[in-house]
Amino acid sequence: MNHFEFTYHPPRSLGRWLLAACGVGVLAWVAGLLTAPDRAWASLMMVSFWLVSMGLTGSLFVGLMYACGAGWAVAFRRVPEAMSAALPAGAIGVLAVLLFHPEMYPWAAGHEELKGFHAFWLNRPFFLFRAVAYFAIWLTFSALLNRNSRRQDEDGAMLHSRRNINLSVVYMFVFALTYWLASVDWIMSLEPEWVSTIFGIYNFSGMFVAGLAAIILLLLWLKQSAPMRDFVNQEHLHDLGKLLFAFSTFWMYIFFSQYMLIWYANMTEESVYYILRQQGVLGILFIANVVLNWGVPFLVLLSIPAKRSPVVLTSMAALILVGRWLDLYLMILPPVTHGKVTLPWMEMGMMLGAMALFVMAFLAGFRRAPQTPVRDPLLAQSLSYHN
Amino acid sequence: MSQFQLLGIFDDESGMVGAIKAARQQRLRIVEVYTPYAVHGLDRVLGLKRSRLSLVCVAAGGLGAVLKMWFEIWTAAIDWPVDVGGKPWNSLPAFVPITFEVMVLFAGLATVGAFFMVSRLRPGKKPDLIHPRVTNDRFALLIQETDAAFDVGRVRGLLQSHGAVEVSERLVEEVPA
Numbered sequence: 293m294n295h296f297e298f299t300y301h302p303p304r305s306l307g308r309w310l311l312a313a314c315g316v317g318v319l320a321w322v323a324g325l326l327t328a329p330d331r332a333w334a335s336l337m338m339v340s341f342w343l344v345s346m347g348l349t350g351s352l353f354v355g356l357m358y359a360c361g362a363g364w365a366v367a368f369r370r371v372p373e374a375m376s377a378a379l380p381a382g383a384i385g386v387l388a389v390l391l392f393h394p395e396m397y398p399w400a401a402g403h404e405e406l407k408g409f410h411a412f413w414l415n416r417p418f419f420l421f422r423a424v425a426y427f428a429i430w431l432t433f434s435a436l437l438n439r440n441s442r443r444q445d446e447d448g449a450m451l452h453s454r455r456n457i458n459l460s461v462v463y464m465f466v467f468a469l470t471y472w473l474a475s476v477d478w479i480m481s482l483e484p485e486w487v488s489t490i491f492g493i494y495n496f497s498g499m500f501v502a503g504l505a506a507i508i509l510l511l512l513w514l515k516q517s518a519p520m521r522d523f524v525n526q527e528h529l530h531d532l533g534k535l536l537f538a539f540s541t542f543w544m545y546i547f548f549s550q551y552m553l554i555w556y557a558n559m560t561e562e563s564v565y566y567i568l569r570q571q572g573v574l575g576i577l578f579i580a581n582v583v584l585n586w587g588v589p590f591l592v593l594l595s596i597p598a599k600r601s602p603v604v605l606t607s608m609a610a611l612i613l614v615g616r617w618l619d620l621y622l623m624i625l626p627p628v629t630h631g632k633v634t635l636p637w638m639e640m641g642m643m644l645g646a647m648a649l650f651v652m653a654f655l656a657g658f659r660r661a662p663q664t665p666v667r668d669p670l671l672a673q674s675l676s677y678h679n
Numbered sequence: 680m681s682q683f684q685l686l687g688i689f690d691d692e693s694g695m696v697g698a699i700k701a702a703r704q705q706r707l708r709i710v711e712v713y714t715p716y717a718v719h720g721l722d723r724v725l726g727l728k729r730s731r732l733s734l735v736c737v738a739a740g741g742l743g744a745v746l747k748m749w750f751e752i753w754t755a756a757i758d759w760p761v762d763v764g765g766k767p768w769n770s771l772p773a774f775v776p777i778t779f780e781v782m783v784l785f786a787g788l789a790t791v792g793a794f795f796m797v798s799r800l801r802p803g804k805k806p807d808l809i810h811p812r813v814t815n816d817r818f819a820l821l822i823q824e825t826d827a828a829f830d831v832g833r834v835r836g837l838l839q840s841h842g843a844v845e846v847s848e849r850l851v852e853e854v855p856a
Contacts, residue, residue, distance in 0.1 A: 556764070
């Protein structure tokens with residue numbers, strides 16, 4: 293199949309709706325800049341980090357499957373592959389905040405005098421250099437993984453699989469290091485005196501469960517609207533449901549690990565993080581965060597039939613995406629607004645725009661290649677997969 | 680009264696699965712299937728009901744969690760209250776890790792125990808193999824005579840047509856319950 297025609301054309305109205313949603317996001321940002329610029333920049337960081345995380349989940353999922361030799365997910369690998377197309381859009385947003393609004397970070401605005409290692413790590417040139425380095429690394433790895441996978445469509449050579457396996461093993465380590473540092477740089481340093489060594493893993497767990505939710509939603513949509521109809525069956529959904537359930541619980545585990553140690557030790561410089569987020573309305577959101585990301589998904593997805601049902605999976609995936617928004621909101625906004633909560637119209641509007649942008653980037657990536665890796669040696673195993 | 684059974688031995692799983700499908704279509708009574716490894720999808724082919732083992736797991740896990748939570752509240756807040764860092768006596772976050780561990784312990788042990796009980800396994804039990812190679816590379820399908828209409832020749836033919844390498848007849852004394 294050298295000349296593959298991609299036959300799926302999404303309905304034209306979809307493109308219009310996506311553009312409109314993007315417009316809402318831009319409008320929300322502009323209106324935010326005029327009314328509450330601090331919040332608008334923080335919100336831009338929030339949605340850009342969300343886009344980066346979505347793109348990274350795509351390449352990480354692909355890498356994970358290669359690294360552990362998993363065949364079951366090959367049939368729909370093009371979906372996570374295409375998700376990594378969201379990376380550049382997120383990178384632009386993150387870099388825009390770091391370049392044009394560094395005052396968001398107290399250490400950059402000169403509000404706080406840093407000493408020792410903090411002063412070495414948190415200085416602007418090094419900070420910017422690191423951000424560029426993370427993006428360069430992520431974009432390189434995801435581009436190489438996708439390129440090898442697509443070259444295999446043409447010649448079916450085993451060599452491409454082997455190359456991707458080696459690449460993926462390296463990527464697992466590189467990803468862990470860079471994503472941990474990136475979340476520390478861009479989010480944790482909003483409160484530079486506060487330190488949590490588990491912060492990177494916490495962000496990874498949130499990123500991966502939200503990314504899985506996106507994979508499930510995209511797959512169910514593409515299965516219904518044709519391109520993936522013949523490639524995805526209930527067994528694949530069941531396994532994705534298991535992963536969603538498992539990583540939702542993993543998120544809770546990491547959340548609690550971070551919370552309990554700080555709660556137990558009750559040291560001023562540490563507990564300030566939670567005190568800020570447990571006052572007033574934020575306290576309600578704090579509990580809603582746990583309920584949305586773990587409480588409801590855990591109870592609902594516990595049984596086997598639930599994990600196999602498209603309706604249940606769709607609603608839980610959507611719930612987790614809302615939960616991820618709330619999680620990011622609680623991480624990024626309170627230090628910027630000093631705990632004052634107003635109706636988050638700006639944060640919601642911009643997230644709507646980011647989601648539309650994500651779908652647009654995904655579709656652009658998805659349409660660049662056959663919807664399934666036609667000559668991957670593991671494709672047959674994936675198509676006849678049984679739980 | 681003794682019962683007449685036919686044992687078909689297969690050397691690959693697809694032949695056995697085909698024979699099971701055909702036997703179920705002809706409403707033959709399948710007593711048991713023996714395989715050297717877990718064959719995916721076999722439970723669906725056999726039309727087995729879902730195992731109730733997961734219910735045991737949930738119930739035991741819940742019981743463990745409740746018991747441990749009660750015990751921690753009783754020790755830390757009722758029987759001998761200890762002030763830890765000025766925190767309230769009933770400090771739930773501190774109880775969570777141990778409650779979780781005990782829940783997992785109860786659930787795990789109860790599930791394994793229930794499995795052993797249901798399948799009548801115990802340490803030191805003598806192996807009782809229906810065919811010596813069934814733990815190695817052979818698949819066994821055991822079909823039992825149900826009524827006078829049971830045609831041995833036809834069932835034998837059915838097994839062989841799906842690639843049975845060996846078909847034997849057995850008479851089994853009905854075990855008093």
